[in-house]
Amino acid sequence: MAHHEHEHERGHIGPATYYKVFAALMVLMFLTVGAWWVEGMLNIPRALGVFIAVAIASTKTVLIVLFFMHIKVSSRVTQLYAVAALVALLFMFVITMGDYFARGWPPELGPLP
Amino acid sequence: MATTALPGRNYLEEDATTIGAWLKAWFLTVDHKRIAILYLLSINFFFLLGGLAASVIRVELITPQGDLLSADLYNRAFTLHGIIMVFFFLIPGIPAVLGNFLVPLMIGARDMAFPRLNLFSWYLYMAGGIFALTAAIFGGVDTGWTFYTPFSSTYANSNVILTITGAFIMGFSSITTGVNFIVTIHTMRAPGMTWFRLPLFIWASYATSLIIVLATPVIGITLLLVAIERLWGVGIFDPALGGDPLLFQHLFWFYSHPAVYIMILPGFGVISELIAAFSRKRIFGYEFIAFSSMAIALLGFLVWGHHMFVSGQSVYAGLVFSFLTMLVAIPSAIKVFNWTATLYKGSISYRTPMLYALGFIGLFVIGGLTGIFLGIVAINIHVTDTYFVVAHFHYVMVGGAIMAYLGGIHYWWPKMTGRMYNEVWGGISALIIFVGFNMTFFPQFIVGYLGMPRRYHVYPQEFQVLHVLSSAGATILAIGFIIPIIYLTISLWKGAIAGDNPWDATGLEWEVSSPPPTHNFTTTPVVTREAYDYPPDAAEVDAANWRPGSPL
Numbered sequence: 001m002a003h004h005e006h007e008h009e010r011g012h013i014g015p016a017t018y019y020k021v022f023a024a025l026m027v028l029m030f031l032t033v034g035a036w037w038v039e040g041m042l043n044i045p046r047a048l049g050v051f052i053a054v055a056i057a058s059t060k061t062v063l064i065v066l067f068f069m070h071i072k073v074s075s076r077v078t079q080l081y082a083v084a085a086l087v088a089l090l091f092m093f094v095i096t097m098g099d100y101f102a103r104g105w106p107p108e109l110g111p112l113p
Numbered sequence: 114m115a116t117t118a119l120p121g122r123n124y125l126e127e128d129a130t131t132i133g134a135w136l137k138a139w140f141l142t143v144d145h146k147r148i149a150i151l152y153l154l155s156i157n158f159f160f161l162l163g164g165l166a167a168s169v170i171r172v173e174l175i176t177p178q179g180d181l182l183s184a185d186l187y188n189r190a191f192t193l194h195g196i197i198m199v200f201f202f203l204i205p206g207i208p209a210v211l212g213n214f215l216v217p218l219m220i221g222a223r224d225m226a227f228p229r230l231n232l233f234s235w236y237l238y239m240a241g242g243i244f245a246l247t248a249a250i251f252g253g254v255d256t257g258w259t260f261y262t263p264f265s266s267t268y269a270n271s272n273v274i275l276t277i278t279g280a281f282i283m284g285f286s287s288i289t290t291g292v293n294f295i296v297t298i299h300t301m302r303a304p305g306m307t308w309f310r311l312p313l314f315i316w317a318s319y320a321t322s323l324i325i326v327l328a329t330p331v332i333g334i335t336l337l338l339v340a341i342e343r344l345w346g347v348g349i350f351d352p353a354l355g356g357d358p359l360l361f362q363h364l365f366w367f368y369s370h371p372a373v374y375i376m377i378l379p380g381f382g383v384i385s386e387l388i389a390a391f392s393r394k395r396i397f398g399y400e401f402i403a404f405s406s407m408a409i410a411l412l413g414f415l416v417w418g419h420h421m422f423v424s425g426q427s428v429y430a431g432l433v434f435s436f437l438t439m440l441v442a443i444p445s446a447i448k449v450f451n452w453t454a455t456l457y458k459g460s461i462s463y464r465t466p467m468l469y470a471l472g473f474i475g476l477f478v479i480g481g482l483t484g485i486f487l488g489i490v491a492i493n494i495h496v497t498d499t500y501f502v503v504a505h506f507h508y509v510m511v512g513g514a515i516m517a518y519l520g521g522i523h524y525w526w527p528k529m530t531g532r533m534y535n536e537v538w539g540g541i542s543a544l545i546i547f548v549g550f551n552m553t554f555f556p557q558f559i560v561g562y563l564g565m566p567r568r569y570h571v572y573p574q575e576f577q578v579l580h581v582l583s584s585a586g587a588t589i590l591a592i593g594f595i596i597p598i599i600y601l602t603i604s605l606w607k608g609a610i611a612g613d614n615p616w617d618a619t620g621l622e623w624e625v626s627s628p629p630p631t632h633n634f635t636t637t638p639v640v641t642r643e644a645y646d647y648p649p650d651a652a653e654v655d656a657a658n659w660r661p662g663s664p665l
Contacts, residue, residue, distance in 0.1 A: 081295075081326075085327055091414050091415060092367050095430070095433070096360075096363045096367075098430060098433070099359075099363070099429070102427035102428070102429035103426065103427040103430075
């Protein structure tokens with residue numbers, strides 16, 4: 001049927017890929033924990049530690065969105081919606097963080113941790 | 114019985130011979146039209162309940178003393194009013210009733226893309242409503258509909274958890290409806306129904322669905338976090354536990370400001386349909402109106418901080434939000450100017466839906482412009498948490514969304530039921546609502562500007578005149594809302610047979626019988642005409658054909 005052909009055109013993710021992505025996610029999880037240990041042992045600045053943790057978490061998110069949520073093989077419209085959701089999230093984070101950074105913390109609190 | 118048998122087999126007709134079969138046919142239906150009727154009945158029930166709470170508030174405010182309610186009970190009354198009206202009437206109102214009924218009909222589809230999901234959304238709505246009602250029955254909640262922390266998460270001694278559970282579940286009902294609309298509009302348009310042939314109601318519903326899908330999950334998680342803090346004392350929003358109350362406000366308004374556009378955008382769509390149909394002209398600036406809906410959907414995500422000018426957010430954020438708030442005025446004004454331009458040299462007929470549409474334009478302009486006032490930080494600081502704000506958002510919500518809802522209900526009533534309502538009573542009630550509405554809410558601009566804070570049940574003596582005026586207006590408004598319920602119900606039995614296209618309007622929904630057949634279209638329609646394809650000489654022909662006694 002035309003409908004089925006259409007589905008096939010969009011591609012298919014096989015079990016092998018799922019297992020590979022799962023393995024990658026497990027590796028990234030251990031990397032997160034490992035980064036925490038390394039940060040503690042080598043006295044890496046907190047800001048850099050947070051950056052590394054966020055980078056690993058973002059990689060995990062991308063893997064999940066692309067493979068487990070099938071965005072990689074979905075139609076362009078679905079991909080557009082996935083991007084739109086990320087853009088909305090970006091609005092929320094950027095503007096809210098803009099407020100936090102510009103708020104002017106009381107001096108008695110000292111420098112931000 | 115009646116000699117006025119409705120033509121053909123329509124979605125209201127029934128095979129069921131037993132009550133059980135009838136219940137099953139309605140409560141397990143996957144027909145978008147029946148689901149719309151289920152929503153119509155349940156949403157109107159919640160509207161009446163919210164209206165009852167409003168009446169209690171207005172009666173209390175007739176005198177400066179707290180005669181009728183204690184302070185605590187008053188808190189619970191306005192919270193009940195707010196929660197029911199916002200979450201259970203305004204947000205689902207037009208999309209769930211008119212949208213569900215019309216989206217497939219307008220685009221030439223047999224049903225929604227996910228009919229079972231559509232039914233599920235109604236059950237979620239009812240489940241959320243039952244939670245909220247249960248909370249009300251067991252004493253209500255006193256946080257206001259905004260659930261500000263740390264009061265809601267730590268200090269309130271009322272049914273916060275039950276209520277936010279209701280709002281949380283209701284959020285999923287919205288999301289399922291939004292997803293259904295998006296997929297339906299993308300994938301199920303009839304051949305020839307290109308994006309720029311879509312009725313503007315569809316564009317508005319699409320833009321609304323975008324907001325619903327992108328913003329509603331945020332409020333869901335935020336309410337969940339409030340529950341976690343309240344139940345287990347995890348510090349998220351309460352400063353005493355290491356949390357930040359402003360974080361709650363950021364997250365709450367990230368949804369709740371776009372939610373204002375969830376309420377009003379479908380109303381814009383309805384008004385575009387009404388103005389074109391009762392001016393008998395193609396809408397002026399079709400593309401601009403369509404894209405202004407999308408622009409509002411986008412800009413609506415960038416302005417939430419104007420609810421937080423005095424909450425302690427940074428001056429920098431205040432300036433940015435103030436500037437961005439001004440931008441929303443542009444697409445809103447585009448719509449109003451285009452509607453006005455559509456009226457120019459149109460064959461305008463003052464039927465009930467058109468009265469609502471014209472009322473909408475006037476009231477929404479006042480609501481929108483006072484929104485600009487409030488977007489300016491300096492004015493906002495002066496009138497924050499006063500009745501000026503209350504008047505402003507009621508001009509948008511009641512003067513805008515409810516006028517559009519009622520206009521839409523009247524316009525598509527013949528299609529939904531196959532019967533005409535009483536036009537005389539329709540016009541009278543529209544005028545009563547317009548007068549009652551202005552009498553209720555215009556004095557609130559003045560009393561708010563003079564310094565009357567919202568959410569107080571006692572007030573200085575000098576404000577009494579304006580409050581009495583407002584309460585008297587609310588009585589007129591209530592009468593205006595009750596009259597349509599009566600004549601619309603009577604019309605189900607006594608109304609004249611409507612015919613397929615009583616307004617001589619364009620659009621696929623008017624090409625099927627009234628009420629529509631169960632599967633909408635016996636053959637898939639092929640669209641070859643532009644939207645609002647009224648003949649260019651419609652105005653001249655109408656004028657030549659008009660005789661004394663014809664409808665205005």
